[in-house]
Amino acid sequence: MKPIDHADATPEVQAVYDDIQQTRGVPDVNNFWKMAANHPATLRRTWDSLKEVMAPGAVDVLTKEMIFLAVSITNGCTYCIRSHEAAARKAGMSDAQHGELLAVVGMANETNRLANGYQVPVDAALLDR
Amino acid sequence: MKPIDHADATPEVQAVYDDIQQTRGVPDVNNFWKMAANHPATLRRTWDSLKEVMAPGAVDVLTKEMIFLAVSITNGCTYCIRSHEAAARKAGMSDAQHGELLAVVGMANETNRLANGYQVPVDAALLDR
Amino acid sequence: MKPIDHADATPEVQAVYDDIQQTRGVPDVNNFWKMAANHPATLRRTWDSLKEVMAPGAVDVLTKEMIFLAVSITNGCTYCIRSHEAAARKAGMSDAQHGELLAVVGMANETNRLANGYQVPVDAALLDR
Amino acid sequence: MKPIDHADATPEVQAVYDDIQQTRGVPDVNNFWKMAANHPATLRRTWDSLKEVMAPGAVDVLTKEMIFLAVSITNGCTYCIRSHEAAARKAGMSDAQHGELLAVVGMANETNRLANGYQVPVDAALLDR
Amino acid sequence: MKPIDHADATPEVQAVYDDIQQTRGVPDVNNFWKMAANHPATLRRTWDSLKEVMAPGAVDVLTKEMIFLAVSITNGCTYCIRSHEAAARKAGMSDAQHGELLAVVGMANETNRLANGYQVPVDAALLDR
Amino acid sequence: MKPIDHADATPEVQAVYDDIQQTRGVPDVNNFWKMAANHPATLRRTWDSLKEVMAPGAVDVLTKEMIFLAVSITNGCTYCIRSHEAAARKAGMSDAQHGELLAVVGMANETNRLANGYQVPVDAALLDR
Structure with a gap:
């Protein structure tokens, strides 16, 4: 195509x-x-x-673009990373915010696997919600 | 264990x-x-x-927790979804913000695969950055 | 290598x-x-x-290649997308079928994350099977 | 919720x-x-x-449900696997078709990683399309 | 079934x-x-x-089971984590080895996303291989 | 950047x-x-x-690099595959070990999806651990 x-x-x-x-x-x-x-x-x-x-709604456009970028990085979609990084920049993302976003995405992917690997049982307080 | x-x-x-x-x-x-x-x-x-x-830094705690939750949903980590949804709520996430977060995560996962499936070439303007 | x-x-x-x-x-x-x-x-x-x-068996070759392509798109494997798109075309996949395949793959990836994000409890009728 | x-x-x-x-x-x-x-x-x-x-369109409903199921299995979404397996059954999927679907999904996930692991260069014939 | x-x-x-x-x-x-x-x-x-x-071959059984477990944790497959953790234990995996395995899997998942997020260009020395 | x-x-x-x-x-x-x-x-x-x-600890450096490579292949991170394949080679990975590693990673990704697709119930013996 x-x-x-x-x-x-x-x-x-x-x-x-x-x-x-x-x-x-x-x-x-x-x-x-x-x-x-x-x-x-x-x-x-x-x-x-x-x-x-x-x-824009209850969540502002910058935050939405940062969430979109976080998902795209997790999935390893090069096109999506480049286009939504550009969109987040256009919506005002600074270098410092970009750096912190990447750090959070990295830690989330790490601790997701630690939770899997340790087969952590869900706390009762988290199930009651 | x-x-x-x-x-x-x-x-x-x-x-x-x-x-x-x-x-x-x-x-x-x-x-x-x-x-x-x-x-x-x-x-x-x-x-x-x-x-x-x-x-808290250049990105506030609520936004960081929403990014963490977005990654956990994408990876399908039940423990992480429940614990970071609780953390985001504690940091002030409203029902409306939660609903919009889930909608963005869903769309990002959809369009990531459309970009893969169509093998979209990266625009020159996105490579120049 | x-x-x-x-x-x-x-x-x-x-x-x-x-x-x-x-x-x-x-x-x-x-x-x-x-x-x-x-x-x-x-x-x-x-x-x-x-x-x-x-x-070919209970499932025909075209359908098998379309399933293979759907998995490859979900995993973001470029080599596999290109080779199995070619194989599906060879087995008779039309432009219209390709377009609908990509739409289904996109929606499945979206709703998979909505199901994760909402932590949807499995319906009793689905467990009885 | x-x-x-x-x-x-x-x-x-x-x-x-x-x-x-x-x-x-x-x-x-x-x-x-x-x-x-x-x-x-x-x-x-x-x-x-x-x-x-x-x-139903260029692709019939059974095939669409089988593609949806293949994606859900790849992503490991339990709710989605159970609900779309039920939907595929309702659309006519036989035991034999189900078995072949699972075999294809398994092989696709295996060869996707072999292609990654061997860093297979895309054949010129696949790029010319 | x-x-x-x-x-x-x-x-x-x-x-x-x-x-x-x-x-x-x-x-x-x-x-x-x-x-x-x-x-x-x-x-x-x-x-x-x-x-x-x-x-057993060029790679011993314990190492093979640890690799299998690492993949299963990354994919979040509960059944596979439990069965291959048991298999690795049977092949001799100690508590300390298990702990180090989980730490490596966590770090790999983190740095995979940092590499994605920073869109790190492949070093010339890595391409020459 | x-x-x-x-x-x-x-x-x-x-x-x-x-x-x-x-x-x-x-x-x-x-x-x-x-x-x-x-x-x-x-x-x-x-x-x-x-x-x-x-x-080096309870797990040797070669095994750690092979685990790291297995995760990177599963996630499809090209940079990580190339850099950790080089690191594993430097730590002593032979051609035969590399070939067996890729075979294990492929099979793990296949059987992870068969376990998902068949919705295999966890054996009591695996839960007792």
Whole structure:
């Protein structure tokens, strides 16, 4: 499959691209969207969902992007790490915040395996919640 | 292996338990620490690291706990999900924030696989950083 | 380690290469096999297993390749995604089927984490099975 | 968080429950939906997406459920394994098909790691696609 | 599916059970094999492969079981953690070795994500190999 | 972020680099450390932990590096696979040992998913431990 540029896209796909560009204030969409456009229903559904989920709400945009980046690092998705690190930077992430995020992600992945390895029984107080 | 209670622990382990209890303001440590105490060097090192990494800094404690929870959900570690959900709640996470966190974690895991599946080439603008 | 070509291989390895080429109707084996040949027992055992498991049975070859691709996308294995996407295409996967496969893989990875995050208790009806 | 039953739900949530029940021909919704209902926007969005993605299309419902199950097994999500195994059975999966599915998922997870471990270079023919 | 006991198994399955019992010097096989017996081809193939791979060779049995346990902890497979911890203990793993194994698995999972998060470029010296 | 060379580093970072070089007997540190140096606290903490965990103890250095490599292969971290394969080779891993390691990692990842897929109940004997 090849990325589909705006000029080569169907009107249905162009409408999604236009909404992404307007919502994000960018002149063109990333390759992620140009590849997803190979299946227009996936493009539209994924954008609609992402637009809703990543909008500011009870959690601010920077925190949402940092959470997205933490998941992408855990899964080892290079494309996602690079694009959401850029998005987090755009939302205001400083060098110090980036460094602390990586430290937390590292520790979480370590202690997740210590909990697995020790087969830690869940504390009664944690089950009562 | 069995969890090691304070009364049955060596002075070295008790000193770590005491520091956890004082730092967190809790009367007893969780099972995670009582299991890690089976290898005292792991107990001490993990606590020292976690204490440093999870302290407030450029990123506040609530955000750090939400990132920790996001990683634990992605890895499917039940113990870690329950304990860090409790920690995030203690740090002030509301129902609405919890709901948005889960939505972001879900979308990140979905789009990570769409990026993999479409083998999306990294945009030049993302590589230039 | 380097890939081992047919001309440089031992008779034992050549026999496996020949069986792969005949079974699949290809003039040469992929790099996966040329690398596995560095440990001939792994080459032989993996090919014997794959040949048995991927043969048409109660599940047809196209569906098996689509399942293989879904797992490879979830694990983020680039080599496996590219080789099994090619195998699925060879077995008849259309653009539309590929697009729907990716959509299902994305949704499964999302809802797996929602189930983790909400710590959903298993319904009694699902346990009775 | 607790599962939210139909009787205790808001009209917005009840409307989603009703659509799930009608679409699937079941008298009640699974715990997955009753937990997701704690964040109504997630409930609605996830159901709308799942309904669209899992509908018969170029790929039939049984194959889609088998792909969903393969991903859930790979991720080790117990709830998802049990619910989508049930869904696949309902869509017609036989014992023999189930057995072959598990064999393919196992082999894919094995060879994904052999490809990683041998750092297999992507064949030129696979990049040309 | 239900576990299949020796008395209820076909002669083909019983022959595999007998080989497992003799090879391992145990009076009965674990539930893993009793479940796999629901698909006799998977039972036979998996046992044949495991018997070959886990036999002493250039790597001794204890080290092989410790590697198996490390993978199972990383994947969070409870059944596998418990059964291969038991196997490693039977092969001679001490408390101290177990503790160090868990510490290494934890650190590897942490630094894997730091390498992902920092998008560390591979050193030229590592590529030359 | 860019790798930070010794000449451009702060005295705090240089001290860590010097300790790595002396401990390992190498003239320069790998890119992993040069990237981690962007957050000096992470550099220092990670090195202190790794130095302690990877030192010879009840488990020898070769076995520790093989466990580290097994985890890195399972997680699909290319940088980590290449650097810890090199470290294991330096610690004495032979071609035959490498081949057997990869075979064990492959089988563990396969049977982990068979255990998930069959939802194998934990044997009573394994719980009694």
